[in-house]
Amino acid sequence: MNRPQHLCVFTAARIHTMDLGRPTASAVAVADGRIVSVGTLESMQPWLKRIPHTIDDRYAERVIFPGFVDPHTHLRVSGTFAGLNYVGPIDLGGQRALAPMATRDDVLGRIASLAKTPEIGADGRPAPILFWGYDPASQGGHLDRDLLDSISGTVPIWVCAYAPHIVYTNTPMLEITGVDDTSDFHGLGRYPDGRLNGWFVETGATAVAMRPVARSIYRPGFGRAALNRMSGIARDAGITTTADMGWGLDDFEREWADHQAAIEEDHIPLRVMLVPFEPTLNKKFGADALEFRESRARAGNDRLSVHGVKFINDGSYPSMTLKLGYPGYLDGEMGLTGEIPWEQVYERMLPYWNAGVQIHSHANGDATVDMTLDVLSRLQRTQPRFDHRFVIEHYCLSTPAQARRLAALGGMASVNAYFVKYRAQMHADAGFGPDRSEATARLGSLVAAGAQFAIHSDFNLVVTPLSPLSVAGIAVTRLAHDGETVLAPGERISLDRALRAITVDAAHILSRDHEIGSIEPGKLADFAVLADDPYECDPRSLGDIEVVDTVLAGESTQD
Ligand SMILES: [Zn+2]
Secondary structure (H helix, E strand, O other), X not given: OOOOOOEXXXXXXXXXXXXXXXXXXXXXXXXOOEEEEEEOOXXXXXXXXXXXXXXXXXXXXXXXXXXXXXEEEOHHHHHHHOOOEEXXXXXXXXXXXXXXXXXXXXXXXXXXHHHOOOOEOOOOOXXXXXXXXXXXHHHOOOOOHHHHHOOOOOOOEEEEEOOOOEEEEXXXXXXXXXXXXXXXXXXXXXXXXXXXXXXXXHHHHHHHHHHHHHHHHOOOOHHHHHHHHHHHHHHHOOEEEEEEEEEOOOOHHHHHHHHHHHHHOOOOOOEEEEEEEHHHHHHHHHHHHHHHHHHHHHHOOOOEEEOOEEEEOEOOOOOOOOOOOOOOOOOOOOOOEOOOOHHHXXXXXXXXXHOOOOEEEEEOOHHHHHHHHHHHHHHHHHOOOOOOOXXXXXXXXXXXXXXXXXXXXXXXXXXXXXXHHHOHHHHHOXXXXXXXXXXXXXHHHHHHHOOOEEEOOOOOOOOOOOOHHHHHHHHHHOEOOOXXXXXXXXXXXXXXXXXXXXXXXXXXXXXXXXXOOOOOOOOEOOEEEEOOOHHHOOHHHHHHOOEEEXXXXXXXXXX
């Protein structure tokens, strides 16, 4: 790369760089999408007297941060679900006009009213009606086949949970999926008497439930439209880079094409890293999976790239399907594993481990964290690796001993800390019990153990908003939903550590901290422009700080 020909210098009331050596500044010079100099207008004179430049004062009264990095989202697929009939408990803001619903009765009422006037398909029969957003914990418990049959025994009803680890169906819908009493596969739900209960749980089973309605969910143009809508929400939250932790859950080619079109033609204001989902990679490409991954990785660039590989080894926190150790759930459940049997996880990870690919492994429950650490330990014994950056995704319910073991094995955690505020109190009496719920997202234990970590949203496949600043505040205060109770106070972390977990440490989790996550010469010029300084405000109101703009590769995304 040649010496820059022209510099644009942004001035600010304060710049927080996340560079330990030069933590604050008041001017940043950019050229060719990258940062040239950071400091003050005086300190960068050696550059300014040699290279023509303009001074841009538009952020002179603002605070500049590195653009936020959310290392785990699902913008395309969740935006697509948001196009279905909504039955969720929270306001989706600009995503969807339908009002949120507080109770299961409200939800059943909406389902019943739509089931009265079904569309009639080409075969003369009622077409399935598709719903998304049900939240069993907050809306009053799981749905099931008999309950949905009581609404309609003729119109196929298909309800996907907000965290889409469960699909609920009635009898006509069950028939369309092709399963019957003789069917037997992982995640197919049954009543105690052995009858099918209409549940499809975890990715293998939900894929069976989705197959007959896939064309209605993934309609042409939906994916790209979803990306446009969701990336606007991400931009408004100050995010400039995110990783989609489930590339292939719909279709590798369609997803790649939608992202490419959204970035190149629609100019969505994000860098996106696509993380291939291993079970789909394995099903589709078998022994050629690594080769396919490598070929796509070569086609990537700094806006759209392929990163790592993703495994899912248990269920969801909000849908209460994660895998718990003793004493299990309040109602005696123990949760569900992912579609790869646990005894096969090591063999499935080994080729990626040996090839030097970074592994991201979803583990929500403490039993799953144990299994994952056992596998990581075995991988290390087989072929020791330094700087492998094996990441446990979510790390919702864990123990201090697991944090120490994770650190000792060189592993890291990408943690959903939104749940401390939005879910933990609810799950004290629904699902996990008080002890595990209050210790949701143990970031303090990770700090004490010396483990690297980031904070993510999983937006929008969990029942939370998207706001890196809010979740940083949650990590600092651990204030519960009631706004008063501090949950597991020893798990609180410092403000500085929390703000690193949404910037440079999140970039580190994605192996991109040499390019993004801090404001340093040579890095990509991605900034979040804020109305107030997070270091000077009450951590309880971090989420109220206005994101004024983001800058991507040196350009305002609002121009
Ligand atoms: Zn996810």
